[in-house]
Amino acid sequence: MEIFKYMETYDYEQLVFCQDKTSGLKAIIAIHDTTLGPALGGTRMWNYASEEEAIEDALRLAKGMTYKNAAAGLNLGGGKTVIIGDPLKDKNEEMFRAFGRFIQGLNGRYITAEDVGTTVADMDIIHEETNYVTGISEAFGSSGNPSPVTAYGVYVGMKAAAKEAFGSDSLEGKTVAVQGVGNVAYTLCDYLHKEGAKLIVADINQASVDRAVNAFDAVQVGVDEIYSQDADIFAPCALGAIINDNTIPQLKAKVIAGSANNQLKDTKHGDIIHEMGIVYAPDYVINSGGVINVADELYGYNHDRAMKRVSGIYDTIEKIFAISKRDEIPTYVAADRLAEERIERVGKSRSQFLQNGKHIITNR
Ligand SMILES: NC(=O)C1=CN([C@@H]2O[C@H](COP(=O)(O)OP(=O)(O)OC[C@H]3O[C@@H](n4cnc5c(N)ncnc54)[C@H](O)[C@@H]3O)[C@@H](O)[C@H]2O)C=CC1
Numbered sequence: 001m002e003i004f005k006y007m008e009t010y011d012y013e014q015l016v017f018c019q020d021k022t023s024g025l026k027a028i029i030a031i032h033d034t035t036l037g038p039a040l041g042g043t044r045m046w047n048y049a050s051e052e053e054a055i056e057d058a059l060r061l062a063k064g065m066t067y068k069n070a071a072a073g074l075n076l077g078g079g080k081t082v083i084i085g086d087p088l089k090d091k092n093e094e095m096f097r098a099f100g101r102f103i104q105g106l107n108g109r110y111i112t113a114e115d116v117g118t119t120v121a122d123m124d125i126i127h128e129e130t131n132y133v134t135g136i137s138e139a140f141g142s143s144g145n146p147s148p149v150t151a152y153g154v155y156v157g158m159k160a161a162a163k164e165a166f167g168s169d170s171l172e173g174k175t176v177a178v179q180g181v182g183n184v185a186y187t188l189c190d191y192l193h194k195e196g197a198k199l200i201v202a203d204i205n206q207a208s209v210d211r212a213v214n215a216f217d218a219v220q221v222g223v224d225e226i227y228s229q230d231a232d233i234f235a236p237c238a239l240g241a242i243i244n245d246n247t248i249p250q251l252k253a254k255v256i257a258g259s260a261n262n263q264l265k266d267t268k269h270g271d272i273i274h275e276m277g278i279v280y281a282p283d284y285v286i287n288s289g290g291v292i293n294v295a296d297e298l299y300g301y302n303h304d305r306a307m308k309r310v311s312g313i314y315d316t317i318e319k320i321f322a323i324s325k326r327d328e329i330p331t332y333v334a335a336d337r338l339a340e341e342r343i344e345r346v347g348k349s350r351s352q353f354l355q356n357g358k359h360i361i362t363n364r
């Protein structure tokens with residue numbers, strides 16, 4: 001991969017490689033765009049097959065955060081970190097402290113939170129070294145684990161998508177095929193079960209499947225069988241790139257609405273599902289509940305205020321469907337337009353020079 005060429009093509013600002021020998025930390029912080037404000041995005045810990053794969057993931061996820069934060073109406077830019085390592089084996093306290101110091105070194109250009117493979121406890125350790133971390137323990141006046149709030153956002157977004165596809169936002173009696181029943185999807189299943197939806201679940205981790213089967217009468221299927229289920233809604237809640245050449249022909253669901261980031265392997269896959277008449281709730285819009293929640297910490301965290309804002313995902317998804325129909329474009333393009341237009345508007349309005357006291361040269 002030609003890194004600078006890639007960064008130039010997609011207009012990335014900064015890529016930071018962090019290494020600490022004592023703890024084994026190998027982290028990549030990607031900052032995509034800070035037009036709207038400091039870059040906020042979680043830290044993913046994953047056993048990447050290669051350094052190149054890790055860099056690509058950091059870059060893709062960071063750009064996704066720029067769009068997510070912009071579409072959610074947050075005054076935040078987009079960034080993300082990946083830590084290379086197995087979250088079950090390679091974590092230690094020194095690693096997250098070292099990482100916290102690297103974040104502190106960015107002086108507020110990047111603020112972190114949880115993502116796949118990291119927890120509130122990890123964020124608490126980072127907090128020992130920097131204040132530029134959200135999603136720490138509620139005891140600190142923070143918002144805690146963002147996953148349940150992400151799940152609520154996916155739930156309301158799914159209802160908006162159901163209204164578009166079936167004429168009603170009720171999920172009662174609808175069958176939802178859920179891929180991955182981890183932190184977000186477990187709470188999502190709870191909302192769906194309470195509303196009377198039928199659940200089909202698949203996960204590479206049998207304990208996660210068992211938990212959902214026992215709690216919600218979910219039906220278990222194999223990980224490769226989840227796409228072809230006779231379901232009304234497909235909810236991808238594991239990892240990215242799962243809407244691709246292999247999976248699209250298997251899909252029977254009329255709606256795709258789930259929490260996973262970067263669901264489309266390529267933009268062409270968004271075009272194909274649009275042509276097939278599948279209602280796709282764009283990933284970074286429907287899964288923005290977590291970041292909306294942690295971002296509220298910047299104002300002194302208030303749970304009710306954050307949840308009210310997360311409920312707005314329903315309206316944002318409806319707005320995207322309306323733009324998609326009006327301009328005859330796939331929903332993923334409509335979402336991108338919403339985000340890009342906001343970044344452009346705000347970027348223009350911030351382009352005038354403003355004296356802030358730091359520009360006066362003294363004591364030379
Ligand atoms: N936690 C949050 O607040 C947010 C999460 N997301 C995204 O939502 C997705 C899920 O996040 P979490 O629930 O936090 O992660 P998690 O790690 O708790 O859950 C993911 C689940 O997917 C399973 N899985 C992995 N590969 C699979 C496969 N091939 N087939 C079936 N299951 C598989 C894992 O075993 C795990 O149970 C991720 O893509 C994450 O980036 C997005 C926004 C916020």
Ligand SMILES: CC(C)CC(=O)C(=O)O
Pocket residue numbers: 040041042043068113114115135146150261287288290291294
């Ligand atoms: C706080 C996190 C949930 C933000 C993030 O990284 C994401 O939305 O993917």
